[in-house]
Amino acid sequence: MTDEAGPDLRLVHQLRAITIELNLLGGEFAQRNRLHPTDLRALVCLLDAARAGTPATPGLVGAQLGLNSAGTTALLDRLERLGHVRRVRDTRDRRRVLLAVEERAVALGQAFFGPLISGIVETGQDFSEPELAAVRRFLGAVQGIVAEQRAAAPERPPGTPSPADPTAG
């Protein structure tokens, strides 16, 4: 079984293991803080926007998470109820709602990412510059591959009827 196609799959398996573990970690963390995985993803998204100086709006968040407007409203209701975010009417365009990230959301983000980040940064110190460069180059390539796959057409396995999604995005 293992002696036929011998390309080196160790990297693939490591990548997969990391992804899986990271997802589980996120899920557990979310649950501990009484929120849905989606809510955590939304927070990440909000924090990113805050750091980038871009004012976050329901529309943006929804788009980034792939939710429709109803789902987005519900998501923000949850986040607001938990005090992670506050809706503020934009005074310039009063159709819009701006999302103000609360302290506690920032704290949550740090509690989640902080240890991971510092762990990874520390790990980096055990590597030489050329090694780090190689890692970055590799990860960049992987990123490209995944993005490419995502862009590539559906390539459905045999025997699957068309899902009838003319609008599929």
Added chain:
Amino acid sequence: MTDEAGPDLRLVHQLRAITIELNLLGGEFAQRNRLHPTDLRALVCLLDAARAGTPATPGLVGAQLGLNSAGTTALLDRLERLGHVRRVRDTRDRRRVLLAVEERAVALGQAFFGPLISGIVETGQDFSEPELAAVRRFLGAVQGIVAEQRAAAPERPPGTPSPADPTAG
């Protein structure tokens, strides 16, 4: 904002980007094939078991995905209805159900992972052995960090009431 804590976060961001993209890819792939992300994860799990020669059972799959028995049953119902898996009573211990993976599930798995795997393997050819070793070492370390975080205690952010989960795992 960006000139105060300058540790090199490029690796962190790359890792995060890969994870996010991979999740989105999985989600899209799942949807195209009429299954829930959870179903896809279950398939992966089943295929792993099949390759490892371990007979998969509902209990195992459920445990690995963090579902309770009711959810697991529903999951397998869906998978069986779609023809990805078949339930077979274990003749030795007739309480147990063995999960036989169907051809189409294997095909699905290859359609999903095939391109990713070959892409990554090909990418690996642009790297020298020492470089690859560095990447593996780094990924291994990251794996360790994530696992460690998962094992570590809840470390809740300030102001959060205890979720009252004495059985939390």
Added chain:
DNA sequence: GCATAGTATCTCGCCCGGCGAGATACTCGC
């Protein structure tokens, strides 16, 4: 053999996240 405990899976009723459709409130160009 039979009663008891333990285990693997399934059934039932519920909760709640997400969707589609439509309502509402607003801005912009005429």
Added chain:
DNA sequence: GCGAGTATCTCGCCGGGCGAGATACTATGC
């Protein structure tokens, strides 16, 4: 001001997942 366009919210529904309990089986002691 009026109609078109846009951002968000409301309503009703679907379906995945949970908790509790039922069911079917194995293992053990008598």
